[in-house]
Amino acid sequence: MKVVLLAAGKGERLEPITHTRPKPFVPVLGSTLIERNLSIIRSLLGNVEVFVVISDSTDPEYERFFSRLNNVKIVRQGEKKGTGGALSYVPVTSDEIAIIYGDIYIDRDSLSRVLAYEGNAILGVEVPNPSEYGALLLDSEGYLNGIVEKSPTPPSNLVNGGIYKLSSSIFDYIDSLKLSPRGEYEFTDALTAFARNQRIKVIKNMGSWKDVGKPWDVIDINKQELDSRPEKLEGEIEENVKMIGKIIVEEGAKILSGTRIEGPAYIGKNSIVGPNSYVRPYTILGQDVKIGSFVEIKETVVMEGTKIPHLSYVGDSVISEDVNFGAGTLVANLRFDEKEVPMNIKGKRQSSGRKKLGTVIGAHVRTGINVSILPGVKIGAYARIYPGSVVDRDVNRSEFFKN
């Protein structure tokens, strides 16, 4: 078997996180979505050949991430767009192929049940909102009859989970694809045609599954992953530290005096927390993160190398890599009217479904001292926020914001 990981999507809905990192590299505890999936695949299938399809025009910052993947074959997607287009560039050399979308968070068991299935298989996931996905048509024996994309009247609430194990003859169907009305080559069209001739078992998802489409999904998948992990206390924990509940402290991390950590919480490799910090449930710190004195943080994903060193409050947020918070930078995560916090996604205002939502900050951002960030605001990569500012709107990539 060969494995194909589809990683060419631009991830605009995940901006500003994707200003500097490819969508499949959104963080999952100390790792990333794609690295976690690869690690699960390798533990299931051994040293199988893996193709990673990436966009032909990724910028240098993206390359840095892809080059972290060991022992994979990078395939660049050429002119042909869509998931079908992406797969058409993969050299077929095997009788069986596993195809995994790059933005799917899935638990290890469900992934393994698809990969281990003898015959063709697709993951089917029950969701409350099937009209936003490709809903699956099943026959009476549980095999796939077709996929109905984003229908207002979906045939079921079981949708395409983005994980397939197929005979390599699928590539014949891929090669025969024609442009869809939206100008792409749709893999699901190939799949539907394939299903007419071959049986594809629908494996029902029994655990976690998440299509990571919106910035706040990054918080959710990290919460789910954290809930699935056992406690672990490595690193160095000073005296006068209060730790409550399940906490994972990775090696090289230091928890300094006067700190209180309420789990579940994840403290990444070589991160420093404290002194006198207050880390609340579902705080997820990547590698080399600094949470310093008189900082309170909760339900927030902080990526590698970011520093929140003094006198900050951060809640319900996603902070990308190498961000530096000036002292007294505060994040508001609740509206005065206590309504669900909206956020602009590809220029369109959408409800996040969360009453508590803070900010999403791109990489390499610097905030000055005494900065206030309002609920649902996004700050683009490399932006600078002038001291004393109240960030009351989205900030563009590299913008200097002052009010």
Next chain:
Amino acid sequence: MKVVLLAAGKGERLEPITHTRPKPFVPVLGSTLIERNLSIIRSLLGNVEVFVVISDSTDPEYERFFSRLNNVKIVRQGEKKGTGGALSYVPVTSDEIAIIYGDIYIDRDSLSRVLAYEGNAILGVEVPNPSEYGALLLDSEGYLNGIVEKSPTPPSNLVNGGIYKLSSSIFDYIDSLKLSPRGEYEFTDALTAFARNQRIKVIKNMGSWKDVGKPWDVIDINKQELDSRPEKLEGEIEENVKMIGKIIVEEGAKILSGTRIEGPAYIGKNSIVGPNSYVRPYTILGQDVKIGSFVEIKETVVMEGTKIPHLSYVGDSVISEDVNFGAGTLVANLRFDEKEVPMNIKGKRQSSGRKKLGTVIGAHVRTGINVSILPGVKIGAYARIYPGSVVDRDVNRSEFFKN
């Protein structure tokens, strides 16, 4: 004996505290002025009949408070104004009557000495500023000869303490009252007439007594009450908590790690303090209050359900019920010139007599992050303060303040 509590005053001078709560319900440690007085009365006189005279036009928020009083008869004051008017609506059914003004803070002993006196009695209180009160005229034997209201040349510095125990024939005099020049029926006129025919002993106050007229008086009476109470440590106190001096922690309260409390201090029922809070002397927290991480608070009365969760400094202030402070909300309590802090009372700028005075905040107020509140500023109930604002003037009820 029957007891009448006069609770119909509008308490405009106590705004914004009285935006949502009747004046007699200003907090006294975990209780209120009127509930505390009722409890003392019941412990002295048993299950005596108690009338509470309230205004005919109280708003629904006021009603909620009055309905908390168990086992009393609510009497609504009709058209007749003034204390005499108020009493005229009380049905007379007893030979003796105790009359207690609703805004008087008095210690238990003094109150008991008036109530236990055989014969007519009035509390006389020595004050440094008798021209602001009704000064008492005494005969050589210590009986009342008359009351001189707010005279620039008061006959003594002994003034009307607002506590009486009288024969029910006082009601004949009340019924005969005529409108005073300011258009009210003055109970003290009835009293003066009554004193011409019956002897009224003046019982001199020996302990605490305070007419709660200005917002900062709420701080003072709570300080006095706290000084009179013994230490009590219920609730749950975590390790790494430093407690110094006399502290009262009520049941259900939690003091979390890293907190320092310097007494005298009162932590109300089910309140949570910490982690890493700094509570200084004469902090008075009502029920269900939250004082959170990196918050310093001193000489401040905080009413029930209010949350000051992170990175705040609050000193010399009164914060009403169900207020929420955004992270980094700071209260200034000292002028640059270190002069006495003035405050607007019924639209008139008055000195508080205090060099340190912070803010008075009405109920249900929400402040954004990084808000600064200047000394002597009042914020009306239901107001919203935009993040980053400097509140440099009084804020009206329900106002949205932004600068």
Next chain:
Amino acid sequence: MKVVLLAAGKGERLEPITHTRPKPFVPVLGSTLIERNLSIIRSLLGNVEVFVVISDSTDPEYERFFSRLNNVKIVRQGEKKGTGGALSYVPVTSDEIAIIYGDIYIDRDSLSRVLAYEGNAILGVEVPNPSEYGALLLDSEGYLNGIVEKSPTPPSNLVNGGIYKLSSSIFDYIDSLKLSPRGEYEFTDALTAFARNQRIKVIKNMGSWKDVGKPWDVIDINKQELDSRPEKLEGEIEENVKMIGKIIVEEGAKILSGTRIEGPAYIGKNSIVGPNSYVRPYTILGQDVKIGSFVEIKETVVMEGTKIPHLSYVGDSVISEDVNFGAGTLVANLRFDEKEVPMNIKGKRQSSGRKKLGTVIGAHVRTGINVSILPGVKIGAYARIYPGSVVDRDVNRSEFFKN
């Protein structure tokens, strides 16, 4: 031997520190430059006669400092300007004279080697930038041949260290001085003439030496002095205090619970640190300083009586005496572009050579709550900073700053 300390310089480059204190009184741990030098001199030479030359027109605030010097003779410099002018007012009564510039920080050993030398001597200091000083011309035997002031092509990198031991005949040369082109009487001209007739040994400096010319030099000399001192733990240290590295706590000081101190650090007499403070390396606190709750401070010199009581961050700064920080006053010490921080010195923008530099604040300054101070900004003595301000430029003496 007699000793002359030159203390008449106006120290404009050290403003605003010198708004209220003479330049030789810049702090060195709990003492000052001149008092420290005096104390070394007395320990080496016993109760020798010491003249301190001060300006004729010092203001009353300066006088307060000079009056602290015990057992010295104050000499006022008259109309004759320059170091030569200053010395011309000293009454000559001795065969040998030591002359020490008032703004030199030097280690005890180097000072003692000059004073103990049998014969005439001058301290020579190797510096990387001799063109900014008076470079020394030496003969083959190590005796002084002349001094070349601020030459673009200095003869060596050994410069005039500002410490001399000379025969009193030097005064003959001083009396013969003529006005230099810049209108002063230059002592080094007298020295050059003297050197033509008498041998002056150049004693090479082996330890610390610093001409305290710029505000940030005050940080440097305190760091050097602290490095040379042994640990000392007097005062009172509460439980739950974490102390790491070499720390000096003077008598009467109190370190309150929840505080972390990372040495090297100096806590002056009767200072109070905590509760819940975070004191980082090279914090130097004078007498009666208060560093309060939720305050982080690093590499900063704080002078006597100054209070930083709550929720502040201060780094790489010099804070003069009797300053009061409002809650939430934050000092930024790093530019967004991470370039060296410039500062205005006598009206001219100069690089400090430091990537991290905060603020320099004169005496008696008051800042309001939530004030932000930008890197490299200077605040004049007696200034007031309005709450919520972002101090983005230098503030004049006594200015009321608001933006």
